[in-house]
Amino acid sequence: MxxxxxxxxxxxxxxxxxxxxxxxxxxxxxxxxxxxxxxxxxxxxxxxxxxxxxxxxxxxxxxxxxxxxxxRLQPSRGIDPALLSDPTIYRFNEALAVYGPALKELIHEEFGDGIMSAINFKVDIARRADPDGDRVVVTFDGKFLDYRW
Structure with a gap:
């Protein structure tokens, strides 16, 4: 086989x-x-x-x-450690390391105690013209899931 x-x-x-x-x-x-x-x-x-x-x-x-x-197979999701040396993927990790705690605080302030779903989730990418050089616009759109006690 x-x-x-x-x-x-x-x-x-x-x-x-x-x-x-x-x-x-x-x-x-x-x-x-x-x-x-x-x-x-x-x-x-x-x-x-x-x-x-x-x-x-x-x-x-x-x-x-x-x-x-x-x-068609279900994946084992995650980031291959070798990819962390890729500058684009590294920058996404860096951005979340810098802004992740602030985003978490703002999500809690706006929505309450919970998380943004990465399962009920949409992501998109777009180019935006800018006089100083085109900008990359990444949109994360995840359902808010409140913690239930």
Whole structure:
């Protein structure tokens, strides 16, 4: 019996095929009718795709059934320690290290005792023109979950 392709191995095949085909992440997201940030995270191994989505991606990228199977699997979520050396991912960690405690205080002040869900959650990215250089706008949109005692 052939072992199941790991999520990371499938992600590498997806990235390579996407580049070879000259497709953007947004184009792939549009092909499966899903948000671009979610789609990119899923194809990099952080979310499972539905059978229909996995089949559509593999058809678009000319990838085989082993990749399709892997794309449908539940992931082990988290950050690979090697990725912490990537400057973009490091900056997100740095921003949350600096602003996380302030955001926590402001969430508690505005909503009460609870948390922002990362399960009932949307994330988006946009470009905003600025005279000093374009700005990256990241929006986290999570449901407030109050602690119940």
């Amino acid at each position: 052939t072992p199941i392709l790991s999520k990371s191995a499938a992600a590498e095949l997806v990235v390579a095929a996407r580049i070879r085909k000259g497709l953007t992440w947004t184009a792939i997201a549009e092909a499966i009718d899903a948000p671009p940030v979610w789609t990119t995270a899923a194809l990099l191994g952080q979310h499972p795709l539905s059978p229909e989505q996995a089949a559509a991606v593999c058809s678009l990228l000319d990838l085989d059934g082993s990749v399709e199977e892997s794309l």
